[in-house]
Amino acid sequence: MMEYYQIGLTAIAAFIVAYLFTGSRWHTLCIIGKTLPRDVLGAYRFLKINILLWYWERKGLTVAKLFTKQVEKNPDKIVIIFEDQRWTYGQLDEYSNRLARYIRTQPMSRGDSVAVIMENRPEYVGTWLGLSKAGFVGALVNTNLRKDVLIHSIKAANSKSVIFGAELRDAIDEIKDKLPGVGLYQSSEKPDTPVVEGAVDLNKSMVNISSDAVEVDLSLGCPRDKLIYIYTSGTTGMPKAAVINNLRYMLMSCGVYYMLGLEHTDRVYDPLPLYHTAGGIIGVGPALCVGITVVLRRKFSASKFWADCIEHRCTVAQYIGEICRFLLSLPPSPNDTAHNVRLMYGNGLRPQIWESFVKRFNVEQIGEFYGATEGNSNLVNIDNRPGAVGFVPRFGDALYRVALLRIDDETGEPVRGPDGLCTRCKPDEPGIFVGKINPKKAVHDFRGYADEKESEKKIIRDVFKKGDRFFNSGDILVMDELGYFYFKDRRGDTFRWKGENVATAEVEAVISNIIGLRDSVVYGVEVPGNEGKAGMVAIYDPHQTLCLQELADGLKKSLPAYARPLFVRVLAELPLTGTYKLKKGDLQVQGFDITQIKDPVYFLEKSGNYVRLTEQLHHDLVEEKIRV
Ligand SMILES: *[C@@H]1O[C@H](CO)[C@@H](O)[C@H](O)[C@H]1NC(C)=O
Ligand SMILES: *[C@@H]1O[C@H](CO)[C@@H](O)[C@H](O)[C@H]1NC(C)=O
Numbered sequence: 001m002m003e004y005y006q007i008g009l010t011a012i013a014a015f016i017v018a019y020l021f022t023g024s025r026w027h028t029l030c031i032i033g034k035t036l037p038r039d040v041l042g043a044y045r046f047l048k049i050n051i052l053l054w055y056w057e058r059k060g061l062t063v064a065k066l067f068t069k070q071v072e073k074n075p076d077k078i079v080i081i082f083e084d085q086r087w088t089y090g091q092l093d094e095y096s097n098r099l100a101r102y103i104r105t106q107p108m109s110r111g112d113s114v115a116v117i118m119e120n121r122p123e124y125v126g127t128w129l130g131l132s133k134a135g136f137v138g139a140l141v142n143t144n145l146r147k148d149v150l151i152h153s154i155k156a157a158n159s160k161s162v163i164f165g166a167e168l169r170d171a172i173d174e175i176k177d178k179l180p181g182v183g184l185y186q187s188s189e190k191p192d193t194p195v196v197e198g199a200v201d202l203n204k205s206m207v208n209i210s211s212d213a214v215e216v217d218l219s220l221g222c223p224r225d226k227l228i229y230i231y232t233s234g235t236t237g238m239p240k241a242a243v244i245n246n247l248r249y250m251l252m253s254c255g256v257y258y259m260l261g262l263e264h265t266d267r268v269y270d271p272l273p274l275y276h277t278a279g280g281i282i283g284v285g286p287a288l289c290v291g292i293t294v295v296l297r298r299k300f301s302a303s304k305f306w307a308d309c310i311e312h313r314c315t316v317a318q319y320i321g322e323i324c325r326f327l328l329s330l331p332p333s334p335n336d337t338a339h340n341v342r343l344m345y346g347n348g349l350r351p352q353i354w355e356s357f358v359k360r361f362n363v364e365q366i367g368e369f370y371g372a373t374e375g376n377s378n379l380v381n382i383d384n385r386p387g388a389v390g391f392v393p394r395f396g397d398a399l400y401r402v403a404l405l406r407i408d409d410e411t412g413e414p415v416r417g418p419d420g421l422c423t424r425c426k427p428d429e430p431g432i433f434v435g436k437i438n439p440k441k442a443v444h445d446f447r448g449y450a451d452e453k454e455s456e457k458k459i460i461r462d463v464f465k466k467g468d469r470f471f472n473s474g475d476i477l478v479m480d481e482l483g484y485f486y487f488k489d490r491r492g493d494t495f496r497w498k499g500e501n502v503a504t505a506e507v508e509a510v511i512s513n514i515i516g517l518r519d520s521v522v523y524g525v526e527v528p529g530n531e532g533k534a535g536m537v538a539i540y541d542p543h544q545t546l547c548l549q550e551l552a553d554g555l556k557k558s559l560p561a562y563a564r565p566l567f568v569r570v571l572a573e574l575p576l577t578g579t580y581k582l583k584k585g586d587l588q589v590q591g592f593d594i595t596q597i598k599d600p601v602y603f604l605e606k607s608g609n610y611v612r613l614t615e616q617l618h619h620d621l622v623e624e625k626i627r628v
């Protein structure tokens with residue numbers, strides 16, 4: 001009730017202010033009138049979050065301390081449902097305490113990071129939570145990685161130890177010799193699982209450890225201390241470890257909770273990997289920080305999605321764009337509408353399928369949001385506007401400092417005027433999305449990566465004023481007249497495929513290792529009926545010495561399936577004019593359209609071999625007769 005009363009008052013105030021400042025311009029008033037309810041509700045919720053965070057910071061609260069408060073309030077409430085397990089707040093607390101006590105007996109210094117590589121299950125959350133209680137930082141490594149990229153990820157966060165699930169034994173066994181001095185701890189689900197040679201059986205070692213609360217080290221238990229690392233594939237090279245501090249985790253967790261109006265009684269279905277921000281923070285965070293129940297799934301399954309939601313009585317579910325497409329591609333079933341999910345939140349539900357998705361599955365509200373793990377500016381769609389990733393009040397954006405900058409089409413760089421500053425886009429003009437860095441405010445801070453040099457690359461300086469600093473998202477968005485934002489494209493050197501980010505430089509590096517130092521360039525191409533972009537590599541091979549079998553085998557060994565190029569184009573000559581960047585742009589536009597290009601193109605079959613792309617095959621792909 002309070003909410004509506006406040007909305008009313010704020011609305012009237014905003015109206016008067018707007019009127020005074022805009023004079024009699026009718027058009028402006030129209031826009032304000034149309035967007036006022038949204039803006040007021042948004043401003044109210046946003047304010048609430050800011051006050052809460054300010055209060056938490058003043059009180060010195062961390063994620064572990066907030067979680068402890070939940071445990072004290074509701075020790076027997078279920079926090080995680082997973083397969084046939086029900087974990088209460090109390091149990092998760094005990095597990096994490098035991099892990100914390102045990103890890104403190106190990107030869108590491110407080111503040112060190114520990115890589116966590118495990119499939120989704122309750123122990124995953126208990127592990128990084130326990131690490132944080134003990135004063136260590138969990139580095140949440142993608143479970144698809146193998147060999148060099150896996151080694152790189154462990155080293156990128158400077159991890160002194162690795163805690164891995166027994167299901168990843170082989171991956172660890174392969175690389176353990178290349179990690180001298182790194183402690184290995186295996187977490188098994190079933191008793192008597194064989195343990196990797198040289199690794200500690202975590203479960204056995206923890207048996208006799210007390211589950212009493214651990215004493216928090218004051219120097220490490222502050223809101224702005226590091227909590228976890230989450231890896232993102234940045235603009236260059238290998239995965240980068242992005243720093244998530246306690247405050248940021250709390251911001252994202254209570255951000256979705258309050259912005260989207262969740263309730264304590266809600267149950268959230270989280271089928272997303274816990275090493276990503278979506279699954280691990282936005283999915284699990286509201287459970288740890290605010291006290292709702294989360295239903296985890298080991299791996300996403302389209303056919304089980306609604307059945308799980310029904311069985312566990314979920315009221316809220318998470319998605320990524322790929323999930324929505326998979327769900328839509330299944331034959332209709334009575335379960336499509338037999339669930340109680342009223343809200344779905346996530347990222348990447350495309351405008352093209354938005355309406356049909358909502359209609360078929362009878363979901364009342366979609367909470368689409370936009371934001372990079374390491375970014376400092378997030379958007380969220382709180383009023384069900386189809387297709388939008390969020391909004392910023394049209395005439396009140398001084399409060400929330402994000403902007404779209406006009407860019408040069410060829411270089412992708414922001415255009416700078418004679419004064420050296422950048423230009424804002426007009427409504428409906430696409431531009432690069434940036435957020436002002438303000439270290440004083442949690443919502444606008446940018447903590448960067450474990451690697452300082454990488455952090456610097458994401459910062460643009462002198463944008464609207466000499467000396468200001470903005471975080472560059474690398475994404476192209478467009479804003480309409482009402483202040484709604486829509487996602488257009490991802491610029492630069494990463495693309496998304498199968499829900500994962502792929503860094504082109506990383507794939508290029510692997511390919512040049514396999515085939516020797518031939519020129520190759522990797523880019524993403526659209527494949528009809530799929531979210532994101534599939535990888536494609538153009539290889540300069542004037543003497544036809546390229547062995548595709550060798551390439552396929554090498555890729556399989558070094559890269560996760562989603563990062564292996566689906567198409568190979570063999571170039572007989574390098575384009576003679578233009579810069580490297582332009583060349584990539586041309587190749588990308590031509591894609592795998594063999595009706596347009598003369599070079600031979602090969603397609604990676606499910607079997608793992610490259611076959612020549614024929615007109616028939618091309619036709620089947622474009623007509624969505626082949627699933628990729
Ligand atoms: C782990 O230890 C507990 C005792 O603390 C035991 O009940 C359980 O069976 C063990 N699990 C595994 C996978 O060894
Ligand atoms: C745990 O404690 C019991 C009883 O004190 C002892 O018999 C057992 O060996 C201990 N287990 C481990 C793994 O230390």
Ligand SMILES: *[C@@H]1O[C@H](CO)[C@@H](O)[C@H](O)[C@H]1NC(C)=O
Binds near residue numbers: 307
């Ligand atoms: C529908 O959901 C129920 C409850 O989870 C499940 O038992 C059933 O197998 C599902 N039916 C289909 C066709 O998936």
